[in-house]
Amino acid sequence: MKDYRVAFFDIDGTLVDNQLPHHLSFLERIPESAKQALKQLKENNIEPVIASGRHHQVIDDFASTLGVDSIISSNGNCVHYQGKMIHQNIMSPTLVSELLEHLHERQIECLIETPYNLFCYDTNKYMGQQIAKENILKTDDPLPENIVQLLVPWNESIDYQLEQDSILIAEKVAPVAASIHLKNGTKADGIQKICKTMNISVNQALAFGDEENDFTMFDTVGFPVAMGNATPALKEKAAHITASVSDDGIWKACVDLGLITK
Numbered sequence: 001m002k003d004y005r006v007a008f009f010d011i012d013g014t015l016v017d018n019q020l021p022h023h024l025s026f027l028e029r030i031p032e033s034a035k036q037a038l039k040q041l042k043e044n045n046i047e048p049v050i051a052s053g054r055h056h057q058v059i060d061d062f063a064s065t066l067g068v069d070s071i072i073s074s075n076g077n078c079v080h081y082q083g084k085m086i087h088q089n090i091m092s093p094t095l096v097s098e099l100l101e102h103l104h105e106r107q108i109e110c111l112i113e114t115p116y117n118l119f120c121y122d123t124n125k126y127m128g129q130q131i132a133k134e135n136i137l138k139t140d141d142p143l144p145e146n147i148v149q150l151l152v153p154w155n156e157s158i159d160y161q162l163e164q165d166s167i168l169i170a171e172k173v174a175p176v177a178a179s180i181h182l183k184n185g186t187k188a189d190g191i192q193k194i195c196k197t198m199n200i201s202v203n204q205a206l207a208f209g210d211e212e213n214d215f216t217m218f219d220t221v222g223f224p225v226a227m228g229n230a231t232p233a234l235k236e237k238a239a240h241i242t243a244s245v246s247d248d249g250i251w252k253a254c255v256d257l258g259l260i261t262k
Helices: 032-043 056-063 093-105 187-198 212-220 232-237 249-256
Strands: 006-009 047-051 070-073 078-081 084-088 111-113 118-121 149-153 168-174 177-182 205-209 223-226
Touching (some): 006 187, 070 187, 168 212, 212 223, 223 232
Parallel strands (some): 006 047, 205 223
Antiparallel strands (some): 070 078, 111 118
């Protein structure tokens, strides 16, 4: 194998088995074999990075237990390398205000993400388990600073009605959630930021994924790996297709590719 130095992992459907009951924590839904694979990668001087549309706070809660401190969160709009934030892609207050009004008119609730906090309005029917009491806003409260994206419900019938030429994009990030963020904020951008910080080429990077929001990762790294449970479109972009997450797909790929040993 080539001199791979970093491996990027999506969460839902890649590291985490979404077929297991969702009352279980992320950590409880990660196969033991995947946990061991991440540990061995780090021992072999391959930096494991979690790359997700989810919020940094949500990821960091379990990533540290896995020994992972490099994280691309909020779809690449917030990037940490070895515990230090190296990039954030901030939406302007005017843009956020217009977007909130746009969603309100369409009766679409949202959570507001900054690099280190999640906020919502007290009118929300869904508050989110991660929302601290002090982060529940009244409608006339000022906006939080450094907003990177809004998290919204997702299903096949919801139309966010963003203009085609909008600088914003809506991306599915979890089975029942999507995020709305700046188009120039992508996992690919996060990958490039981390590779630059490591002083390596993106060709020395691998990526593991299963969903449409992993397209940009697959187009960027030197070696993209699709899970057995990945969408057909993502499998077409893969250099290697492994087993499903529930069938030790991460471990099997790392062994098959010579990144770790049994």
